[in-house]
Amino acid sequence: MNKIVLQFACLIALGQALAGPLSPAESLGRFTVFDDLEIDQVLAEPLVEQPLFVNFDERGRLWLVQYRQYPNPAGLKMTSRDNYWRVIYDSVPAAPPNHVRGRDKITIHEDTDGDGKYDRQKTFLDGLNIVTSLAHGRGGVWVLNPPYLLFYPDKNRDDIPDGDPEVHLAGFGLEDTHSVVNSLRWGPDGWLYAAQGSTVTAKVIRPGFDEKEIFSMGQNIWRYHPESRRYEVFAEGGGNAFGVEIDAQGRIYSGHNGGDTRGFHYVQGGYLRKGFSKHGPLSNPYAFGYFNAMPHNKVPRFTHNFIVYEGDGLPKQYLGRILGVEPIQGRVVMSDRTAIGSSFKTQDTGHPIKSSDSWFRPVDIKAGPDGAVYVCDWYDSQVNHYRNHEGRIDPQNGRVYRLRAKGAANLKSFNFANRTSLELVELLQHKDKWHRQTALRLLGDRKDVSVLPELKELLVESIGQAALEAFWAVNLSGGFNPDFATETLKHADPHVRAWTVRLLGDEGVVTEPLAKRLAHLAKREPHVEVRSQLAATAKRLPSNQALLIIRSLMEHDADSGDIYQPLMVWWALESKLNRNAGNVLDFFEDESLWQKSLVRQHLLSRLIRRFAKAGTGADLLKSARLFELAPDADSSKILMGGFEQANKGRSIAALPERLMAAMARHGGGSVALGLRRGELKALEEALRVIANPKADKLMRLQYTEILGQVPSAMAIPVLLGIVKSEPGDDLRRAALGALKPYNDGRIPEALLAVYGALPDELRKAAGTLLAGRSDWAIDLLRAVDAGDLAAGLVSAEVVSLLRSHGDERLGQLLSRHFAGSETDAVRLEQEIQRLAKVVTAEPGSPYEGKKLYAASCGSCHR
Template structure:
């Protein structure tokens, strides 16, 4: 024994220090210190303020608290989070987010990290790296014996059957085909379990994916561009749920299981209805026959879409700040926890990326769906590096919020800080500790009981565990009995739904039970009974018959909406009875969603049975459905002559102007762009009867159809209207446009007469582009100085439409008759597409070189950076820049509510970053979506059109050009050449001098980010 007191003391100190060192080593290992393998990349912005300092800069309502759950180096680049049945936080850390050619490093890997708060003090104290071999990791979810990870091009399953946090083997590729070439922020993302037991995900607009199981052929795969998808973990099925929007990056479902997702730029809030086609930021829907798309369900935007330059210039506009902070949203949570006050429950919360805040929308049931109203923001972060990405609530009801923490946006031109990242926790006071440490240890009946818990975290986790046990083959009869009892005894439909969702996952013989719910007093229970019964590929006759009866009698618009949704799951020939029942509900005519959902369900059945579709149009009390049926049938006029004749006869069956207009407008929309179509047998009789008895609006539609059918009387009447200076100007313009679509020498003569008519001269100039006549260039140039700005732009469009016209135009510029600035970069590209040596030679004399290499463009960017210094920009004149923008950019872009939306709206883009602007302006083809790639369309009369093909049908293609959208008849198209070039041409800055460029950039970069309060007084 040691008897010396001094030695004992020294020994005790030594042992104490050794224990401290060993403990430190254990903590270092368990917390993962030293495991960061990411390069520390950052720009001149330096490093963020310390997380503890940033924590002081949150403004929250009274009673709320924000704490720091974790920060770098323990968590870095947190792009997605989820929780497991133990309440642990699983984090997807992404280091390979940048564009491949600029920042992607083959030695860089993403990873999945687990953080746990074992003592419930609001801070993590245990950390594990579960997997560090990922690349392009955007999402993580836990369940069904392992971990799910989205790593484009794959959806991976990493097995961990024993749940020891060590993968049982290599990741398994469950799905592949996700487009990995466009990495930015539109990559596939998501992963969240739905109440139906499917794993849901999202997809952005810049990539188009062909998704299937490994080894699937293209025909076995499903195409998705932007929208929502789902995968079933036990049946191995993959489905596209809905199409559209821009870049969805967050979704959740409310207390009744209705799912909502968040989006950027074109509207932030969208109600998920399976089979829906939502508005897109650009491009056409994958199905050309959807025709019209559903808008967002919010009644507001979180940024001022109509902010004017005058307001910005005066420095008094904070409307975007007041509206919610900006267009970009990431992460969505519908709070169903038990820590925040009851008034916050079942509301939507999302992170506003530029506004550095948590936006709040509250939902109202309205019509057949929902409307989202703007609520008061929950918090504002003063840290200028705050970049909120994801948010979820946990077992104690507190809300985890991830912070990407960077100086710029996630495009990586302006901020590449790979070692920063924070996770905050938002609570109301001090939350109660979780009720259980590990839900997996509970019995089946205990998990059933948790379906009644106020905190939906317990509900969702226990439902997943019950599903897993049933999928493993375990006898779930006791759980089924308890759930049915719960369903009967509970009076709150949200609790009944929880039982219903579980029963659907664990009870395979529930068809009769579900049919019984068709008469349930709750619209939500009836809705989910319909959804579950229509999940299988084959709906039995008894169920189908009851669904049709339900569609006729159903009083709830929401249930009718989902009945319309289910039509797309039925074989085409079985959809008609359901459709015929739904279209009798005239009260749905003004609904923003239901008429289109009925159409989406019917559309696929029309080609096989057009006569049945005519009957549907006849009985429909919903005008939009009538019009779209007429459009779809007439689009197949050449093969559906009998049905088209029936449509025409139907227009005279009622003395109802609205009914007639619906059918005639639909037919005209179908034939838009076609020079001539075969005249139906019933046309002459129909047109005569309508002309004798109908309103002027009906006569206009009849004449338009007559022109396409080659009816000489209609052409003569339109010519008289166009030439009648006493007639209404809009009627004259409409008549002239219709005549131009028909063509012919007589129409050309009318155009020449109207060139000197001030009211119609612009239309005449536009119409000349459709004709190959040697007099036209001289006529247009002779009238040029008398035209208004729009007319002058149209004149240059016309003079660059054909090689012969272009020669005359270039000669006028060379001689000084026209200023060289009239030829924009768009026109220069159009002229080059003729591939005429003499035209190219003269163009280069005027413009200079138009074939810069990538290296030359990089040199130009560096040169412009040296010019566009902060000192020079302060001295520049943004008001002059606005004028330049109007001439060079506004034909395709909107900024502060002014311009045209051919290309992206610039108001909310990353305009504060000079590198970002220069890359996209000087070298627009460096990173371009397929939806902005240009095609060169050669017409058989020598005309050439440059533009983006946005829609194709068997008879026409729709092309978006700089100034308009053209519908071209395929019979007139000689060749379509696809170019690997952006809609925005090279050389936009070529015609500008140094001062003009500085003024333009001063305007483009104005008010790019609104100054938030106390940016320079963080934490004070």
């Protein structure tokens, strides 16, 4: 019944998609918005096609990236593509103006008379080839055009570039054009921030400066400082990051292409969850953990892009809430954001925009200078990257919508560039975040030191947002220095303190007085977000300065339960172990440190695991010292757990005598460790536990798995006994897995004796084990041939494995009892090979494919 309902729902969706696009006017009539809001269609085709990114300049004009070249870069030939549709091209495209011209463009749209309609249009750049976003500032326009970050000078702001673009960064990957670098924007610290998606790589260089590239694989948030020309990965991991939001306090977020969340909260130096099997491991093998997406109620995927609404144009109920696009569902979702320690959780509260037009595909969302929310509508029957590559894309559509308060007045023309620097300082106290951020960016452009007195006065006399804006402006105007930082570390506002710590870390080294102040702050700071930034900054500072900070952070018992801080402190500590492990171990001469919750629950096991996983002689001696310093048996037990985790899946026959003696101080090593070392006493104890049905189940499973990694012939009878008589399937399955490396005639005999009585899944596991060795495979087929085992009990997967040996003896028995499956398998393989040649020979035609679908599949699947 459920299958029928699902098929019916799919057919309904397919019918809506095949119904075709509605005109802009018809589509506008299909929207439903909250009662206190109204929606306007401000741009549509043919003026706009495939709008991907929107933002506004200091004159309030709307700038739009039209991603018309997507999905295939112009001038490149695909040489290969993997099963995740990551493409390798035959060459790297040249940067403009020497590039192959594409269809992307950047357009400017202006409301000249304040009636809310964009009546003047112009093109800033045309002929671009895979361009995703732009940012204004520093005398021109920054354009993210992977593999490049480009700067188009336009000092007089006449919307005509002064010359060819400057290439600031090169090396961003093009493997997947729905994952390329995107969402360029200014941070309040004067860095440009952007996202990198999950299925691309980057080998970034600064042309003319670097010989060695900076490599990254998959999703991250990165940043670039135009004046110092520094590039770095800000935080690693996340979903298919396509969007960057920065809230009023300067926190960074991106959405997710998965479900059950609205996105990720990124902190400096953090490692976040990603699809590791598809997107590769974290760059640090000793991260030993990662941050998950912001906790949320269960929801379908996905919200890749959102804003934290902090404008002044919508009713008060929207302030501080998340507004995110849902391109699959065709709506905009609103969510509450609630602090949980140093990060957030979210909860949906409704959908301010919904449409019954199934082609509505919101892909970008921004707050405008009028306090309204602007949404880019890709407008297509679907947004599946695979399908787009197959030609199922309508590249001639696109709309932009404005969501505003009901009855809201239109914004009159303005130009912040004509404001004096003091007038811009006044704008820092505006209620609307867009106005504050734009004023801040312009002050960063000007670097007008004459306003520093006013900014410092505002900082001293204010608390909250005005103080933070003033602090950022002092930095962008050239006023951040050690004396200033010394004062702002004492500011009453925690976000001013946190940002002081962050800017100090960005310099890579601080004065000795400031290093002491940071360590003092780390010991007494009451706000967890400031402590989080202290950990991030410590990671960036030299060890002699960082370790003082880290040691103080380890004292905070309250942080052991925080969602981020335990890992932040670990990552800071781990970053100093390569060169300063001895200094770190000196910490643990203080017995009181061993009793700290953060240390006991999070750091000890990771520290010993770090040394054990590295596994060199020197690292094992560091492990020995840590065991020697352990003040009690419980501490040694924690260390032993971390040591065993590091050695999971490998034998450790030779350990230094000093380490063994240190482990023995509080009762010696564990059974698991002894098994990996090949100790007879440990083996005997493990076999006794495994065979005892009353013993701890998890311990029995652990020992069984280890015996599959470190085989011993003594284990065979016990493991076979589990397969024969254990009532629980989990342990029986583990025993079958553990028997794989053993080559002993007792195994096939015992398995065939119980084969017919095993549950289906265990029978398949036993068959797979028997089919793995040709001699055992023959035993299996002979049992079938003799009538001792019904052929129907041998699964198709096992038969396939049996054929893979290419053994003539097996072939004869297979032909006798599984002839039909052989014919089917051969025919299937032949058909797969034939179709593979057809598919890869040349690109297909979606139009001919549509006719073929209508003539064949479409007779049923409409």
